[in-house]
Amino acid sequence: MSQNEAFFLDTNILIKWIYREILNENPAVEYFINSLSKGQCVILHINLIEFETIIYDAYNITSHVIYEKILSKQDWDKLGVEDKLRVLEDIRKNFEQIYDQILTKYYKGQILPGGIRRILAKEFFIRLEDKLLNSNLEALRNHITLNERTQDLIDYLASVEYLIKQKCTVIDDTKILFSDNIIREIQLIYEGINAYIRNLKSKGYNKTPSRNDQLIFVYLFLLLRGRIYDKIVFITDDNDFERMYNTVLNHLKDIINGNADLRGDFKEYAIEANDILRKLVIKGINDLITQQKR
Amino acid sequence: MSADLSVLLEEYYKVPNDRNFPVHLLEKMRDYLVKQYEENLFEIYEGMLMLILNPEDKDKLKILSKEVEKIKEDFELYNSMLENNTTIGEYVNMVMNELQKLIDGLKKNEEEFYKEVLNSDNPNFLITTYYSLYLRFVTTVYLKLHKTNITNPNIKTKDSRIKDIFNFANFLVGFFGMPLLIYIKKKEVFPYISELSGALLHALVADRAPMPSKDSLGYYLFSKIHVVKNESK
Numbered sequence: 001m002s003q004n005e006a007f008f009l010d011t012n013i014l015i016k017w018i019y020r021e022i023l024n025e026n027p028a029v030e031y032f033i034n035s036l037s038k039g040q041c042v043i044l045h046i047n048l049i050e051f052e053t054i055i056y057d058a059y060n061i062t063s064h065v066i067y068e069k070i071l072s073k074q075d076w077d078k079l080g081v082e083d084k085l086r087v088l089e090d091i092r093k094n095f096e097q098i099y100d101q102i103l104t105k106y107y108k109g110q111i112l113p114g115g116i117r118r119i120l121a122k123e124f125f126i127r128l129e130d131k132l133l134n135s136n137l138e139a140l141r142n143h144i145t146l147n148e149r150t151q152d153l154i155d156y157l158a159s160v161e162y163l164i165k166q167k168c169t170v171i172d173d174t175k176i177l178f179s180d181n182i183i184r185e186i187q188l189i190y191e192g193i194n195a196y197i198r199n200l201k202s203k204g205y206n207k208t209p210s211r212n213d214q215l216i217f218v219y220l221f222l223l224l225r226g227r228i229y230d231k232i233v234f235i236t237d238d239n240d241f242e243r244m245y246n247t248v249l250n251h252l253k254d255i256i257n258g259n260a261d262l263r264g265d266f267k268e269y270a271i272e273a274n275d276i277l278r279k280l281v282i283k284g285i286n287d288l289i290t291q292q293k294r
Numbered sequence: 295m296s297a298d299l300s301v302l303l304e305e306y307y308k309v310p311n312d313r314n315f316p317v318h319l320l321e322k323m324r325d326y327l328v329k330q331y332e333e334n335l336f337e338i339y340e341g342m343l344m345l346i347l348n349p350e351d352k353d354k355l356k357i358l359s360k361e362v363e364k365i366k367e368d369f370e371l372y373n374s375m376l377e378n379n380t381t382i383g384e385y386v387n388m389v390m391n392e393l394q395k396l397i398d399g400l401k402k403n404e405e406e407f408y409k410e411v412l413n414s415d416n417p418n419f420l421i422t423t424y425y426s427l428y429l430r431f432v433t434t435v436y437l438k439l440h441k442t443n444i445t446n447p448n449i450k451t452k453d454s455r456i457k458d459i460f461n462f463a464n465f466l467v468g469f470f471g472m473p474l475l476i477y478i479k480k481k482e483v484f485p486y487i488s489e490l491s492g493a494l495l496h497a498l499v500a501d502r503a504p505m506p507s508k509d510s511l512g513y514y515l516f517s518k519i520h521v522v523k524n525e526s527k
Contacts, residue, residue: 022519045496052499053492060419067412067419106418110483127518131511143511146408149419150426155512157499163520172500 006042006229008220009033009168010236011050013285014043015116018051018160022123023116028289033167041168042229044219046212048170052157057111058120059153063144064102065091065125070132071144077137088129095122171223182225185273186218188255188266192248193217199247209244217244224279233281235288242282249277299403303396303475382454383447386439389460393436393467400429420487421477427494428470434501435463470494 009017016025017033033041069091070076079087091098099118103111111117132140142148164170193214209217216234223229234241254260255270377385408422444456451457473484484490507513 049492049496052495053488056491057488060423064419127515145412147426150423152510152512154498155510156516159516161499
């Protein structure tokens, strides 16, 4: 292992790790992360922002469910404990349908339908049931509909991040200064990414690399270029990122060979960018887990 | 209430001929904002984190300011005139006064805003959470700026290095405030509201150690989901 090799976790891996039990994920993911030192396990702030966005979406829908099914009923305080339990049970049993209804009715185009948000929203609801049972309407209103909700969300995330930061390093400040060379190299990378997106679109694929994925790619490049890391292994659980990586390398090769840049103006930048990107390795989490078992 | 709030935000953007903010202009601004968000994520994320976590990082500030300068040319409505005609001391006072007004106004209208949104035909929790995240963000920015040391208040604003940080704060406060104005004016939720909220949340969370109060539901959730699990091993 080179002296400064690090493993960067994609958002999907972060979710798998933090919510392993809820998602019924393979414990090997956790063992793998535990096997890394804090300096080796790295999370980019963009991935943490994506993670926070998912929690934010899920928690807001949990709040909306509670608002619609409990707080809108003026008689909550008057119900006996048995009746309250029945209401809660009904919500829990039908949570998926309620969630989908609310999403279609009020959040179309604002919240992605993905299953992970729904699973988390339900979990948040279940874990809050005791509180819902024991709090009066007034207190609940403050927490669910007024500004206490944001404080709750911040408290929750601050605690989860504290947990994350015990195991991993979060890069919040990249300390990267720009020079003209860097800007030229990044230009080539974006050209490569755009070629990839065009190619996908021409084949009729709608799912193209997200803006955040492109940004993560550039960050990893800059961290290697600035020699903040000598080698980076980016861990993810799909192959979107790897395909993007390969297309960028191909684009750089085309420039180096003179196929894409006849006058050779950018050749030296392409060579440097190519050398740097060789230090980036994309790995599926499952490969790493099986590797570890051997 | 919405009218009050709208005037408050419009004033912040120095909209000419106050009152009647033309809706077609707002649509243009929205499209512009979406485009800026898509194309300049890097500067926005980096800038926000820097402002909250490390406002004194001069080198980075300079680079980011240069980038932002390009973004905001046609987006923000004042500056160069101002910078030529004020001292940095006056300029700082102006920015701080505007921020104070914004914070006080947002605070005053907060509960009313939540009630109005939730009692409307289209209750939306994303926009109410965004409102309160934004209020916290502006307050945090204000507190950070408040601590900035102005060694020489009498030099011209344009010659002062400190102006960058105030300028930048102004840009971000304006940028993140736009979704609220769009909602108030058009009852439309900004398409990237989740991502923007995630970014605001991240900056706010990164700035603090977990110190929740006992009746925090967030901490309660955390202990139910994460702590018990770890202890049972």
